[in-house]
Amino acid sequence: MRLVVTGREGQVASSLLEAGQRHPGVEVIAIGRPELDLAKPDTVIDTIAAAKPDIVVSAAAYTAVDQAEDEPDLAFAVNAVGAGKVAEAAAQLGVPVIHLSTDYVFDGSASGAYVETDATAPRSVYGASKLAGEQAVAAANPRHLILRTAWVYSPFGKNFVKTMLRLAADRDEISVVADQWGNPTSALDIADAVLHAAATLHGNKSFAAFGVYHLAGTGEANWSGFARHILDTSRVSGGPWARVRDIATMDYPTKARRPANSRLSSAKFASVFGWNAPDWRLSTEAVARRVLV
Numbered sequence: 001m002r003l004v005v006t007g008r009e010g011q012v013a014s015s016l017l018e019a020g021q022r023h024p025g026v027e028v029i030a031i032g033r034p035e036l037d038l039a040k041p042d043t044v045i046d047t048i049a050a051a052k053p054d055i056v057v058s059a060a061a062y063t064a065v066d067q068a069e070d071e072p073d074l075a076f077a078v079n080a081v082g083a084g085k086v087a088e089a090a091a092q093l094g095v096p097v098i099h100l101s102t103d104y105v106f107d108g109s110a111s112g113a114y115v116e117t118d119a120t121a122p123r124s125v126y127g128a129s130k131l132a133g134e135q136a137v138a139a140a141n142p143r144h145l146i147l148r149t150a151w152v153y154s155p156f157g158k159n160f161v162k163t164m165l166r167l168a169a170d171r172d173e174i175s176v177v178a179d180q181w182g183n184p185t186s187a188l189d190i191a192d193a194v195l196h197a198a199a200t201l202h203g204n205k206s207f208a209a210f211g212v213y214h215l216a217g218t219g220e221a222n223w224s225g226f227a228r229h230i231l232d233t234s235r236v237s238g239g240p241w242a243r244v245r246d247i248a249t250m251d252y253p254t255k256a257r258r259p260a261n262s263r264l265s266s267a268k269f270a271s272v273f274g275w276n277a278p279d280w281r282l283s284t285e286a287v288a289r290r291v292l293v
């Protein structure tokens with residue numbers, strides 16, 4: 001099975017490349033800029049066709065949530081038009097597309113964890129561009145899995161785990177927002193789940209349960225609780241540690257508005273694909289230890 005993933009150096013693409021090496025019979029090819037530039041839709045179809053996928057994984061995205069407020073055209077070009085082209089390329093080749101989306105399609109006003117049928121109402125340009133991307137993917141290729149994930153971290157790229165460990169090396173106390181709740185999700189787990197889902201699609205040509213799925217770490221956290229767990233893991237591993245001070249979102253203004261509650265229920269993914277994410281604490285410990293080495 002040959003998976004072609006967009007976004008060569010991204011967290012999910014890097015994790016898939018690593019995971020592919022552990023699975024005999026699975027080949028993962030990552031493609032990215034300059035050959036494949038989602039902001040230049042003309043580059044997309046031929047580049048993906050040349051990579052000869054059995055399944056396309058659409059993981060590349062404009063992910064700078066705050067910067068997107070100043071660059072809405074680029075965010076929509078990449079996350080909506082570009083994502084649609086990736087799905088169209090897969091459709092032309094007669095193969096499914098697994099597209100990554102985000103918890104930020106929700107406004108955060110729900111009291112519990114969001115399920116796939118809940119109404120979307122993004123609060124940010126990034127969230128709106130990703131929602132438009134979901135619609136473009138679904139329109140371009142009926143054989144799609146849209147996996148909404150959240151709060152992604154990994155040993156690769158830039159992410160919250162790495163930021164906390166870097167800041168703790170320089171200061172005694174870090175202020176972190178305590179009133180936004182979600183599911184920290186390791187890209188290593190996303191890669192595992194994507195390989196699992198891809199094997200199901202590849203092995204069952206009559207698979208019919210295409211559509212939207214939530215796929216996030218098990219268990220919930222706020223950002224400050226997430227930070228404390230990262231730093232406590234670091235301390236017991238001999239790494240840097242700092243006190244975490246709880247602050248409110250209003251004390252840490254950002255350009256993009258974020259949902260206060262973007263918890264996702266991953267029950268549908270578990271029931272269709274028989275795959276459950278590990279508890280976020282265990283996955284965080286595994287990633288933090290790798291970052292510390």
Ligand SMILES: NC(=O)c1ccc[n+]([C@@H]2O[C@H](COP(=O)([O-])OP(=O)(O)OC[C@H]3O[C@@H](n4cnc5c(N)ncnc54)[C@H](OP(=O)(O)O)[C@@H]3O)[C@@H](O)[C@H]2O)c1
Binds near residue numbers: 038101149
């Ligand atoms: N990170 C999160 O917390 C989070 C949360 C929820 C959902 N998601 C979604 O999960 C997916 C994977 O996220 P991630 O954390 O792996 O992202 P990431 O680490 O930020 O990587 C994004 C990748 O997209 C590539 N990219 C950006 N603009 C591009 C363009 N115009 N053409 C081609 N490639 C382009 C980047 O390439 P360069 O290396 O060339 O810049 C990078 O490799 C994305 O769809 C994201 O929206 C992420």
